[in-house]
Amino acid sequence: MHSLTLLLPWTATLPAGALIKAIGAPSVPPGGWTSATFAKDGERLVKAIYRAFKATTRQVQPTVQRMAQGLFRGQMEEMFALWAGAPRFRAAQDDLDATASLMMAALEKVIAESQDDAIKSLIPPVQAVVEEAYSKVGIMLGGHGRVDWTHHTDKISKDIARRITRLDDTTRAYVRDQITKGIAERLTVTELTKRLREKMPQWSANRAFTVARTETTNAWTAGSVASFQECKTLTHVSVIGCEAREPRSPQYRGESTCNIQDVPVQDANLLEFHPNHTGCMVPSQFQAVAVTRADLVTDPEAEAAPNPDAHLTDEQRNALRKLDLITNSRGNVDLTANGGFREWVMDAIDIDAKEIASYGYTATLPIDRCLVKLGNEAVNTDTVRAFIRDPKLANTAAHRAAKTHLPVIAKDKDNGYYIVDGHARLLAARLRGEKDVKVTLVSTFKVKGERVNKAVLDQLKGQPEMKAAWNSIPASLRYHAHPDLKITLQSKPGSHYNYHNRELVIGTDWGCRDLMLIHEFGHHFHFELDLCKHFKMANEPAEVFKKVQQRVKNKLKTSTFYSAVVNDIKNTPGFESFNDNNERQRYDMTAYTDTAAAASEGAFGFGHSKNYWKTSTYAGPMEFMAHVMEATSGQFPILDHFLPRLKRYGAKLVKRYNAWL
Amino acid sequence: MTTNHKKRATSWDEEEALRKTYAERFGEEFPFFFYDPEGRTAATLMRVALRDGVPFQDQTPPGVVP
Numbered sequence: 001m002h003s004l005t006l007l008l009p010w011t012a013t014l015p016a017g018a019l020i021k022a023i024g025a026p027s028v029p030p031g032g033w034t035s036a037t038f039a040k041d042g043e044r045l046v047k048a049i050y051r052a053f054k055a056t057t058r059q060v061q062p063t064v065q066r067m068a069q070g071l072f073r074g075q076m077e078e079m080f081a082l083w084a085g086a087p088r089f090r091a092a093q094d095d096l097d098a099t100a101s102l103m104m105a106a107l108e109k110v111i112a113e114s115q116d117d118a119i120k121s122l123i124p125p126v127q128a129v130v131e132e133a134y135s136k137v138g139i140m141l142g143g144h145g146r147v148d149w150t151h152h153t154d155k156i157s158k159d160i161a162r163r164i165t166r167l168d169d170t171t172r173a174y175v176r177d178q179i180t181k182g183i184a185e186r187l188t189v190t191e192l193t194k195r196l197r198e199k200m201p202q203w204s205a206n207r208a209f210t211v212a213r214t215e216t217t218n219a220w221t222a223g224s225v226a227s228f229q230e231c232k233t234l235t236h237v238s239v240i241g242c243e244a245r246e247p248r249s250p251q252y253r254g255e256s257t258c259n260i261q262d263v264p265v266q267d268a269n270l271l272e273f274h275p276n277h278t279g280c281m282v283p284s285q286f287q288a289v290a291v292t293r294a295d296l297v298t299d300p301e302a303e304a305a306p307n308p309d310a311h312l313t314d315e316q317r318n319a320l321r322k323l324d325l326i327t328n329s330r331g332n333v334d335l336t337a338n339g340g341f342r343e344w345v346m347d348a349i350d351i352d353a354k355e356i357a358s359y360g361y362t363a364t365l366p367i368d369r370c371l372v373k374l375g376n377e378a379v380n381t382d383t384v385r386a387f388i389r390d391p392k393l394a395n396t397a398a399h400r401a402a403k404t405h406l407p408v409i410a411k412d413k414d415n416g417y418y419i420v421d422g423h424a425r426l427l428a429a430r431l432r433g434e435k436d437v438k439v440t441l442v443s444t445f446k447v448k449g450e451r452v453n454k455a456v457l458d459q460l461k462g463q464p465e466m467k468a469a470w471n472s473i474p475a476s477l478r479y480h481a482h483p484d485l486k487i488t489l490q491s492k493p494g495s496h497y498n499y500h501n502r503e504l505v506i507g508t509d510w511g512c513r514d515l516m517l518i519h520e521f522g523h524h525f526h527f528e529l530d531l532c533k534h535f536k537m538a539n540e541p542a543e544v545f546k547k548v549q550q551r552v553k554n555k556l557k558t559s560t561f562y563s564a565v566v567n568d569i570k571n572t573p574g575f576e577s578f579n580d581n582n583e584r585q586r587y588d589m590t591a592y593t594d595t596a597a598a599a600s601e602g603a604f605g606f607g608h609s610k611n612y613w614k615t616s617t618y619a620g621p622m623e624f625m626a627h628v629m630e631a632t633s634g635q636f637p638i639l640d641h642f643l644p645r646l647k648r649y650g651a652k653l654v655k656r657y658n659a660w661l
Numbered sequence: 662m663t664t665n666h667k668k669r670a671t672s673w674d675e676e677e678a679l680r681k682t683y684a685e686r687f688g689e690e691f692p693f694f695f696y697d698p699e700g701r702t703a704a705t706l707m708r709v710a711l712r713d714g715v716p717f718q719d720q721t722p723p724g725v726v727p
Binding site: 225498499500501507519523531562581583590604607608609610612615616619622623628 | 677695
C-alpha cells in the first residue's frame with residue numbers, strides 16, 4: 001500500500017465515511033434533507049462539503065501541477081527543436097507577423113502531437129477527484145455514494161484533462177508576444193530560444209499552478225453536481241469560496257458565476273467558471289416536503305425494475321415532479337382549505353380547453369381533487385400527468401402550457417404553507433436571505449391577481465378599447481401587476497405616454513392609446529420582476545436578438561432604413577395594404593423596428609431617440625421586454641409576423657422567471 | 662380605428678414631410694417614441710429643431726421609460 005501511495009499519491013485519502021466524520025458533517029436527517037432540516041443543520045452541511053472539497057483538491061493539486069509543468073516544459077523544448085531545424089524562420093525574419101505565425105504553428109503542432117499521451121496520464125488523478133466529490137457529497141446528502149460506469153466519470157475526467165493540456169489563449173498570447181518582441185529586436189532563433197528558456201521555469205510553474213487549481217476545482221464541481229442532481233429534495237445550489245466576483249467571468253442569468261447564489265440544481269452543470277476559479281458548489285435550498293429515504297437514493301440495482309417514465313424527457317420529468325408536490329401523493333397538501341388559491345391556480349393556467357378535449361383528455365371529477373380547470377371542464381392531476389407523458393403531444397401549445405404553469409406548493413406541518421412558485425421566489429429574491437417564503441393562501445395570489453385586475457379595469461372606465469387591450473395580455477402575465485399600479489389618463493395632444501414608478505401615463509387623445517397601454521405595462525412587468533438584470537445573458541433573448549439583427553442587417557443605412565422596412569412589409573404576403581400613414585399600422589411597424597433598435601441599443605432600427613439608449617444600461621433590454629409584451633397580446637400583426645419568436649418568448653417568461661429566481 | 666384626427670394639428674402628410682426634412686438636415690430620423698417634459702408633439706419639436714438648427718435632444722429623466 002505504501003509503495004502504491006508513492007506511485008499514485010491521489011489514492012492516499014481517507015475512506016469517504018471516515019473523512020466525512022472527521023470534517024464534522026451532520027448526519028442525514030430521517031427522511032432526507034428538507035428546507036426545515038437544512039435551516040437547522042445546513043450550515044454544518046455546507047461547511048463539511050467545503051472542507052471535503054478543500055481536503056480532496058489540495059491533495060491532488062500538487063500531483064496535477066507537477067505533471068502539467070513537466071508537460072509544458074516538454075512541449076516548449078520540442079518547439080525549440082522545431083525552430084532550430086527550420087531555417088525559414090530566419091529567411092522570413094523581415095516579415096514579423098509571418099515569422100511569428102510560423103513559430104506559433106510549431107507550438108500548436110507540438111501540443112497537438114503530445115496531447116493524447118498527456119491526457120492519458122492526467123486522467124487518473126482528475127478522475128479520483130470527480131469520484132471522491134460524487135461519493136462524499138452523495139453520502140452527505142443521503143445517497144449511497146457508490147460510483148459506477150453510468151456516472152461517466154471517465155468522460156468528465158477526459159474532458160478536464162484535455163483542458164489542462166490544451167494551449168489556452170493567455171499562453172498563446174504570452175508566447176506570441178515574446179516571439180514578436182524577439183524578432184523586433186532582431187534576435188536570432190538561438191537567442192530567442194535562450195531567452196524563452198530562461199523565462200520558462202517561472203512561467204510554466206505559474207501556469208501549471210493555475211491550471212492545476214482550476215481543473216481540480218472543476219473536477220470536484222463536476223462530481224458534486226452529479227450528486228446534487230440525484231438528490232430529489234435539493235432545488236438550488238450556490239457557489240461559495242470565490243475570492244471575488246470577477247465581472248468578466250462566465251455569466252449565468254446575467255451575473256458572474258463567482259459566488260453565485262441559488263442556481264436551480266438542474267442548471268448546475270451548465271455553470272462555467274473563469275480560469276482562476278477557486279469556489280465550491282454547495283446546496284442552498286431544499287424542498288419543504290420530506291420524501292422517504294428510499295426516494296432519495298438512486299440505487300442502480302433497485303431501479304432494475306422497468307421504469308414507466310424512462311422514455312420521458314427531463315422537461316417532462318420535472319413537470320411530473322412538480323405535479324407530485326401539489327397532490328396528496330406525498331406532501332399531503334390540502335388544497336381545499338382555501339378555494340381562493342385553487343381558483344387562482346385555475347385562472348392562471350392558460351390551457352386551451354378545446355385543444356386538450358380534442359385529444360380525449362378531459363374528464364369531470366370531484367372538485368376537491370381538481371387542480372386544473374379547463375374552461376368549464378375540470379380534470380384531475382392524473383389526467384394532467386397522462387397529458388404530460390404523452391409523447392405525441394410534445395411541443396403542442398397546450399402541452400407546453402401545461403408544463404409551464406404547473407405551480408409547486410407544499411405544506412410544512414409546523415410552519416404552514418410554502419408556495420414554491422414564481423411569486424414566492426420573487427418575494428424570496430426581494431427579502432434576500434430567506435430561502436423559503438412562508439405565505440398564507442389567503443393573502444397572496446387570489447387577492448393580488450384579482451384585485452389588481454379589477455383595479456386596473458376600474459381605472460380604464462370610459463376607455464373600452466384600452467380595457468380590451470388590457471384583457472388581451474395573457475392573465476398569467478397580467479396578474480404580475482403590482483397592487484399599487486396606477487394608470488393616469490391625460491387629455492393632451494402631445495406625446496404623453498411613459499412609465500415611471502408604478503404609474504402608467506397615457507394620453508387619451510392619441511389613437512394608439514390602447515397599444516401604448518400594453519407597451520407601458522410591459523415596462524411595469526419587467527420592473528416588477530426585475531427581469532432586465534438577468535436579461536443580457538439569457539440564451540433565449542440572445543437568440544431573438546440575433547434573429548432581429550439578421551432580419552434588418554441589410555437595411556442598416558439610416559437614410560434608407562425607413563423606406564426599406566416599409567417596402568419589405570408591403571412586399572410581404574398579407575401586408576400588401578400596409579399604409580404608413582395609418583397611425584395604428586405605423587405604430588405596429590414601429591414596434592417592430594424599435595425592437596431592432598432595442599436589440600442593437602440604437603445602432604440601427606428606429607423608434608426611440610438615439611440618446612435614449614444611453615440613458616440606462618438596461619434601456620435596450622427594457623424596451624425589448626415591452627415589445628415582448630406587445631407580441632404576447634396579439635394586437636401587433638406586423639411585429640408578430642416579422643418576429644414570431646417574441647410571442648413564444650413572452651409565453652415562456654413566467655417559467656423562465658421562476659427558474660431565474 | 663380610434664384615431665382622433667380632429668385633434669391633430671398637423672396632418673400625417675405634413676408630419677411625414679417634416680420628418681424627411683429633419684432627416685436630411687440632421688442626418689438621423691426624428692424618434693417615434695420620446696419624452697418631452699412639456700408634452701409637445703413630434704411635429705412641434707421638429708419645427709423647433711429646424712428653426713433653431715439644433716437637433717432634438719431626448720432628455721428622458723432616469724427611471725422614466727417612454
